[in-house]
Amino acid sequence: MPAEGKVAIVTGAGRGIGAGIAARLAADGMRIVLADLDHAAAAETAHKLAGEALAVRCDVSAEADVVACAGQAMERFGRIDVVVNNAGLMTFKALDQWTAQDWLRVLSVDLVGAAMFTREAFRRMGEGGAIVNVSSVHAVRTTPQAAPYAAAKAGLLSLTRSAAIEGRERGIRANAVLPGAIDTAMLWSNPNGRSGVETIDRVDVGAAADIAGAVAFLAGDEARFITGASLAVDGGRLARLCRRRHRLRRGGARRWRQGRACKARNRARNLPRPPPARARSYPG
Numbered sequence: 001m002p003a004e005g006k007v008a009i010v011t012g013a014g015r016g017i018g019a020g021i022a023a024r025l026a027a028d029g030m031r032i033v034l035a036d037l038d039h040a041a042a043a044e045t046a047h048k049l050a051g052e053a054l055a056v057r058c059d060v061s062a063e064a065d066v067v068a069c070a071g072q073a074m075e076r077f078g079r080i081d082v083v084v085n086n087a088g089l090m091t092f093k094a095l096d097q098w099t100a101q102d103w104l105r106v107l108s109v110d111l112v113g114a115a116m117f118t119r120e121a122f123r124r125m126g127e128g129g130a131i132v133n134v135s136s137v138h139a140v141r142t143t144p145q146a147a148p149y150a151a152a153k154a155g156l157l158s159l160t161r162s163a164a165i166e167g168r169e170r171g172i173r174a175n176a177v178l179p180g181a182i183d184t185a186m187l188w189s190n191p192n193g194r195s196g197v198e199t200i201d202r203v204d205v206g207a208a209a210d211i212a213g214a215v216a217f218l219a220g221d222e223a224r225f226i227t228g229a230s231l232a233v234d235g236g237r238l239a240r241l242c243r244r245r246h247r248l249r250r251g252g253a254r255r256w257r258q259g260r261a262c263k264a265r266n267r268a269r270n271l272p273r274p275p276p277a278r279a280r281s282y283p284g
């Protein structure tokens, strides 16, 4: 079935990446249910969409809200074809400071909310249904002070695999995208970015539309043979971090710094340059 006429629930669609996903799926012809804690923001985004849309006030961490939202989608449109679990929050503390309450707050929004929407999708979706979970590169590699977020996003990848396995017989697919740094309120309020703990090069910052494009593909029929997959949408940031870490582990950077210091000392003493080394050292 083409995108036209399908119904998609997008959580956290009031702003940022969720609003970008809602706009893209609507432009593709889907009817959108925008589920957000902030009803006014969801309604404003809904107003700007190309097609039919319904804004619902929904706290994804409240089971009753999730059930009510899925019910409203069915009541208004009579079907649910796509669920995009995008709502999320990120909080920051050192590991010795987190309370159980802090952990549960992040896990209940970023992971349990998606699990509840997955359950509702399984109960109401027909064959050809698709779930797309918005995880994060933090599911794979992370920074200090973000333990619950990293754990929740890693858990979301696991939930994606479980949903893919159990969805197979029902004809429901489940996939995840792992955004890198995306230009939204969440990115620029990150204290690790402001303190310099996490450095983000401007060229590594993508737009909500970059995530929306990947989500639209995974939600659509062209991805009919893709399920249980995790797709990094990060401009190659993860790949580069891996390479650098590998080189540092081999001691290449240390040897390079030592070599540079030695050459500088020889120059200061007017000594002849040593013969060129056979093997190249970092940076290559």
Ligand SMILES: NC(=O)c1ccc[n+]([C@@H]2O[C@H](COP(=O)([O-])OP(=O)(O)OC[C@H]3O[C@@H](n4cnc5c(N)ncnc54)[C@H](O)[C@@H]3O)[C@@H](O)[C@H]2O)c1
Binding pocket: 011, 012, 013, 014, 015, 016, 017, 018, 035, 036, 037, 038, 041, 058, 059, 060, 061, 086, 087, 088, 089, 090, 109, 134, 135, 136, 137, 178, 179, 180, 181, 182, 183, 184, 185, 186, 187
């Ligand atoms: N921006 C980035 O750099 C980045 C990177 C990796 C992953 N992500 C993930 O992408 C998703 C969207 O991020 P964003 O940058 O657009 O964030 P954002 O903070 O700009 O927007 C989040 C939206 O979710 C809503 N929301 C928050 N808690 C909710 C709840 N309990 N129930 C329903 N709605 C709720 C907010 O009202 C808001 O509209 C998140 O899951 C985030 O973890 C973002």
